[in-house]
Amino acid sequence: MDVGISSEQRDKFRRMLAWVVCAAVIAGVGWTGASCLRQQADDPRPMTDAEAQRLSRVNVNNYKAGAVPFTADLPDSAGGGGFDGQIDWSQPVMHAEVAKEGKSTPHTLVQAVPGLVASREGTTRADAPVPEDDWTVRHMGQENRRGDDPQAATVDIIASAVLTLRSGRAADSQILKAKGSWLRQGVIDGATVDVFRAPLLLDAAASDDGQKLPEAVFWVDGESRLRRIQFNPGATSLATVDFLLSKKDVAKVHPVDLLGGAPIDPRKVTKAEAENLAGLRQRNSLGGADADITLPVADGKVIRAKGYVDWRAPMAYLAVDAPGKKNDGLLFVLPSGAATLRTEVDGKPPLQPQANGWKAQAWSERSEDGKPSDIDALLFKVLSMANPQIDNATVVKDKAAWLREDKLGSTATEVYEYPIPGDPDTDEPGQAAFRYWIGSKDDALHRIEMRTRKLGMAHVDLKPTDQPAAVVVPAPVAAGLGG
Template structure:
């Protein structure tokens, strides 16, 4: 066996592979930069300085932006545009639409913050009349009820009322109403003028300054928010940013108004279009609405017989109520003697009273301490008896003079209208208005229970009458007795 025996090759264990030497890629001088030429120190330093400066500028800009940031304006300039033809027509018809709807509920905020005054109630554009409850932290002495017409403002102060206003009672109280004439252009007169001025009989002319701002939803009603001048707020300024904003629906109904009064006070008015009860003016503003008509035959007969009934009744106890002068009075009136005698006390001067002696066309006065009595003293003081008479001058004197002259000539039925039926002193009466300035409240027996006189301010002063026997009055005529016939 000459052949050399070869040793068998040892196989690796099952499942194990022989180790493989790792293969590294050759070095690439373009990737690792080892072969790059060294960078110059000046270039590196300049780059670092530039980066630091950029970072500093960015930080400064960020801080300045945070400090000067403010919310975007409610009406971005990009949304403001002139009105379309349809929108302009709705704006022009806004005040006519209010008059057509007759009435609406209102909530007015006057001023802002802790000094604001809040008013809640209604406006009747057809009458016209506003009836409001005044409250809020800034109401002060004006807290209470207010009724106003275009020419008259009556207030009923109630300092003890709750600060938050509430809708006033539909049947207003019949006492403590006073006439107020504060300066126009601010406070309650300005609110009254604004509310009543939102109604008119004619469409307003086009307003080229009007602008459309945006759309909103008010009480589930889609509205367009417009900015336009209003005739009723002309004194508030003509600058674009002082023009009121109006929330108007597609039927030309106003739902909200935000603007400034003529004195610069901010005002917001919210209207409840479905809150439309019939309003009742207080007696000083004419009382419950009626349906004036011509007199019936029975009413005309009672009016024609009124002078005879007055002379037959002899006289009456009287009570005077005059919100126009904020006073009350009481006394007697004699139709048989053509004289009246009463005592008048003004609310602003309760420490004294004025005694009044009246005859048709003549009045005498005497001021005395009030004392504890309410009626005039009997007998009358000599100073009043000797005082010279003069023509009637104020509302109360003219009212008493009209009552005395009622016993003169009869009033023709064609000069009178029946305003309504009513009740006074638990008696049914017909309210008959004569020539637009006198109202006789005549019961079914033909006797008067009340007489009202309309003043130049549009306020009715009142004389309540209780026909019956009266004492001897100063200045009264004594009846002339015919001599007895001799038998």
Template sequence: METSPEPGPGHAPAPGDADPAVRGDPDATTRTVRRGRDATTRTARRDPGADGRAARSTRRRHTRLVGLGVVAAVTASALVAGLLTWQPDPPAPARALTVAEAERLAAVRVTNYRDGRAGLRATVGRGGDRVEAVGWVDWTRPLVYLDVGGPGAGPLRGLVQATPDLVAVRPDPAAVLTPAVPPLVPPADNWRIRDLPGRPPVAALLDLLLALSADRPDPVARLGGARWVARDTVGRTPVDVFRMADPPASPDSPASGTPTRPPPDDGWRYWVDRDARLHRLTARLPGAVPVTLDLDRSHRPPLHPVAALGGTRGLPRDLTGEEAERLTGMPARNRALGGTALTLAVPAGTGANLRGGGWLDWRGQVAYLATTDLDAPEQRTLTRHDRSGVARTQVPVGDEAPDARPPLPPPRDARWQRGRIGPGELDLLVGSALRAGREPPDPDRATWLRRDNAGRQPVDVIEVHDGRHALRYWLDRSGVLLRLELRTGIGAWAQLDLVQAPVPRLPPVPVPRSSTR
């Protein structure tokens, strides 16, 4: 019986053949492993140089990796050595201004004037004496409106409004140290006129802000000591930095606290863009106090001065016929009401800030009120105006508010003193309010200023120059007086607000004959 030859290497099994393992041969796995070893042995015999080539390939890879490691180490060492010995390029040395730069710096103040307004953020001083301020400046009015904070703010912490002549503050000792953007429409209450003796840092900052404006360029000849220092960027705006020994302000600048000449190497620095707009300023205020000021023209809303500073400016014009008729008919309409309650705020020329309340009887020509000086709140003054003059007395302050109405009946045990109506702002204001129920102002001396609101009632504000004084009448559409304002000797405005309410009987006060003066 013939047998089939055993297939050699590379021989494919016949289609009918089957793997022994499939047929269930128990030695199939052993024979398969043996055939694998035999095949490997035969391949090695056919290519005796395969192991050598594999070894040479491994050595080449090892050599290449070692070379790359050496290159990386050398590069890192060179980089470290370069960083240790690198120095930045020295800044360009300061130099004299070109003609174009001098003209641009000379135009900074007139550019501020033409732009009108700017937002600002300022820091005055260092450490525990630092004062910070956020707000706006209006160079056309001019007016500064700030929220003042910082550890050195002291009694000025709170809201501040200032003109070249007056400073109005609304103190808030409980406010946080860091100032915020002040409310665009300022609160109407608790403002008082302040004198800032000793020129504190806030006063010097206000002077600086108001001095940064002029209606014409500064003389280029005054910039002879100015130097170009560097190029910089404020926000995204490229600027040139200029150094000056003195601020570019005219000799008649309203800044009474303008710093004296500092050393040339520690002068004022201005960050000015190509359009002559000032973006940043650093300087030394009196006493070598440093100040940094940043200006922002992206948000510059119209500002609203508080009542003590005159309120909104308006557009003055002559009265129309209907407005003149309402002004001349005002006394009759006031008398028809009989009387009214009142509150008042009087920034007096003596530095006092009076607040008060009371009643006014137009038919009987009597006013009875109580006033308190906010800076001396331990005493209240009771005052009664009538046809015979004025009577006053002082009483201790209880728990009344500064604008509380006086007691009724008037205290009989008080030491009343009678005299003539004096020239002070309080007597002038109350006397003018009583006269508003007796005789009309002269319409030929009147000017319509603006429309406004007294509470929620629309009014016309009409200014009348009566001899040495200016009075403003706030008339509603029927011609009734709702507010009377008087310009005081310091240039501030006192207000007497009339609130329609029942007026009680206002009895005379017990004045001894010996006290009449």
């Protein structure tokens, strides 16, 4: 398991916070403005060594805390409303509900991980079981969102800032002492706290790159636990986030599938697991599956498709519900390419589609930049999961990794990554382009997950069958794709 923030994650955070600074300037409010971060009753003084050391351990304690409930009020100038849920810095993931000002329903469920935010409209509360469907995903902190949806933009900023408050080691207390100050004492939830003004990124306070770091107000108790944080999210007033440490036994929430799901704990596969994986594609080649695809393609936009896979052919046939009804249609996928028919769709495609109106394209014709799109890469992967020959178990044993146990509905599965000819190599376990969910009892393939270029994880859910649907391939499709 990881400890602290990786360099890649830290870069994402710092880019995000640089955007926050720009947003604050546009709003006419500086991160470091005394009117924002200081109350009239404050009498700032330098921190003592003991106070600086206490502040330096905040992020370590956050990392160890598990799931922590929080509540926040969004500034009126950023759309107002409530923002309540929980954060687990060890994963890290934030899970919360966002309510519009003065409205209890409907509201938005959000989940945030470094760089991405998933959202779902509806009436489900943050403390209810996490719904599995109808989520979309967006990049965190897109600059053009502030004018269109200031509340979503502010949620992104708050989430990105709070997610940074984690580390596997204490920050440099002497640097915090030099760059921060003690403001006052207070009481939160019955606990006496010291209130400090310091760089928001405690671990980055030692940076000597000349960049002005955003600041925050930290409310820290005697055990170095963070009770409250205040900072400017680019509005005309501060955002205040209270961490409700007195609440116990908070149910742990994992990221939704589009954000990668539960944390992984990779290990090498056993000999038996390698042999089972090596035979997977041969087993698939004897049958097929019903397929259900979910693929994020742009901020807030997801392609969903339902249909059939016949690995004996091999062939896939899908009804595609794409963003914008004019993009909906039927889709045949063969090893040589794909054929599309623009039409309204509702559920699974008809087993006997119309013969005319299809547009057949080789894979090379569907690529604009020489690389397959996410949808094409996923579709081709589905077909490639069948082979009449058993794969090399020795290669699988050397390259594959077991990632975690999981459940797909009521089906218990083991999640693996392992190399198939044509897959790119990876430097470390858990970073492969594809993951495979194998039934713990039936050894069948129940899900393929794919890491998209920019928007988290796509997946194909599969219900295996030894009698695939009897789909009639239109003659123009067969002729156009050599089927």
